[in-house]
């Protein structure tokens with residue numbers, strides 16, 4: 001049975017404090033607190049930071065740097081107490097989320113530091129680390145409670161002191177040193193530890209990282225989860241998040257990147273989109289891919305993706321992803337269906353007014369020095385009819401805003417929709433085209449919608465009507481649109497999406513619409529407002545994080561939607577399979593065979609997929625997992641702590 005490992009068989013983990021247990025260098029924080037508001041002390045502040053950096057990267061002696069820093073700082077006892085309170089809020093993310101491990105293994109995780117007992121002890125006490133399991137320096141205070149120096153009989157006040165100090169514990173069993181600095185690596189190098197992890201969650205020091213290569217006993221750890229995983233401790237995550245790779249393309253909003261990094265994932269970003277070959281190369285080893293509308297995730301890409309679990313479309317449209325192929329691979333796809341809706345609608349209203357008033361053409365004339373003050377051809381939008389094709393999230397929101405402008409709204413949709421306000425549904429597209437002064441397209445980008453608007457549809461529009469497309473480029477026959485404008489059948493157009501769009505801002509744009517009168521072209525920016533992009537970043541990153549960490553598929557566009565709570569004090573098995581008969585029965589037989597205690601179970605299916613979630617209590621065997629993974633029809637299987 002798989003049980004929480006007992007402490008006796010585990011190595012003792014010795015953690016450095018500054019930039020390892022906490023995210024920061026304590027004396028730098030103290031210097032900030034003492035000097036940052038005093039312009040006269042800014043040189044002292046910089047001197048402290050310089051000394052810290054030189055010592056941590058092994059450029060100058062540690063003992064020397066320590067003495068010098070205390071003599072500049074001269075902190076009082078109150079300053080030190082204040083520092084401890086600040087540091088409690090600066091504990092490294094991966095340490096903070098593994099509090100339970102500290103509690104489950106008292107005495108097994110210890111601290112060694114060139115810092116000071118006076119501020120380290122109160123911080124680590126919150127994690128159950130006793131004073132006797134902290135090796136650090138002590139300050140010397142004068143009669144006024146001001147620190148004037150460092151106790152000299154402590155080996156930690158001198159160079160190479162960590163390895164000497166460590167001997168005082170006489171630890172039985174293996175010792176593992178974890179730290180960001182050169183003095184931490186020296187513990188391993190000097191034989192004081194069996195293994196060493198260069199801890200780079202907060203800072204990566206070149207010399208230390210370089211020293212870890214080429215030795216089996218040393219490695220780089222991007223988080224404490226990784227150390228716990230390697231050392232056989234049962235940490236917060238069954239698979240260390242820092243080993244999960246996320247690749248974010250097309251300028252996904254920084255808020256999403258920040259959320260992924262806060263949760264400990266390894267995130268890389270690229271500004272533009274990638275073509276198929278480049279994506280096939282880049283996707284190797286990637287668990288989560290983030291894109292917008294310009295990256296085509298084809299079957300070939302999905303076939304090549306060896307680790308892919310989820311795709312986040314940081315936009316509304318998902319037509320750029322082969323959803324069928326994604327489902328066949330058990331890859332979950334998410335988007336942000338409502339986050340940029342309002343931005344698109346506001347732009348349509350803006351275009352409608354600008355085109356109806358002829359403002360765009362007048363502006364172009366003004367830029368060439370032509371003043372043409374006249375009302376000819378300029379109209380109010382009030383009492384005009386807008387014909388909305390595709391009455392989904394955007395179409396129906398547009399309906400509300402257009403009515404607020406006093407427009408008459410008619411719409412056409414292939415599906416049954418809730419009509420907003422006084423809008424009128426038309427069951428025939430032709431009837432709508434015959435009445436609309438403005439036709440605005442808001443259909444989705446499904447392949448069947450290719451060229452649904454062409455020569456025949458333009459011919460059926462009212463003479464002199466306006467045409468707006470902010471949906472997808474391929475739904476309109478662009479040559480037919482250009483001809484309708486040239487022939488003056490259409491009075492003007494607002495076009496934001498094109499059959500061929502540049503992949504990055506550095507690629508050229510070309511279109512038959514270029515240079516035509518009263519045609520406003522925009523580079524697919526209907527949803528590109530700061531508000532929308534941030535909202536998309538928040539929404540899509542939350543969907544992806546909830547899927548990865550707990551299996552939640554709410555709002556997935558291809559997976560059966562199951563809303564799940566966090567995994568607390570139990571294990572969760574996530575089983576994605578082809579929707580074929582017998583899978584659930586096989587899963588239950590395995591559960592029964594291995595006597596697994598089921599706490600909760602869900603099954604949801606759609607046409608292609610079945611998704612089974614089973615929560616079991618903490619005991620389970622590896623063989624049971626192997627059998628679950630081998631069930632006929634399984635596409636993806638994973639277990640969460």
Ligand SMILES: NC(=O)c1ccc[n+]([C@@H]2O[C@H](COP(=O)([O-])OP(=O)(O)OC[C@H]3O[C@@H](n4cnc5c(N)ncnc54)[C@H](O)[C@@H]3O)[C@@H](O)[C@H]2O)c1
Pocket residue numbers: 316317318337340341344389390391392393394395412413414415417442443444445449452470471472496497524525526527528
């Ligand atoms: N320009 C941009 O920056 C931008 C931003 C966001 C969304 N979009 C695009 O806007 C479009 C609409 O987005 P949404 O969120 O409203 O999508 P949605 O899925 O909520 O609505 C689409 C609607 O179109 C209807 N429809 C599909 N095919 C149709 C057809 N042939 N004839 C009539 N109705 C049809 C559907 O039934 C649905 O009601 C999508 O193509 C989306 O990709 C563009």
Ligand SMILES: O=C(O)CC[C@@H](O)C(=O)O
Pocket residue numbers: 292293294314315316317318340527528
């Ligand atoms: O930002 C994008 O690339 C796409 C915007 C829009 O077309 C969408 O589908 O949401």
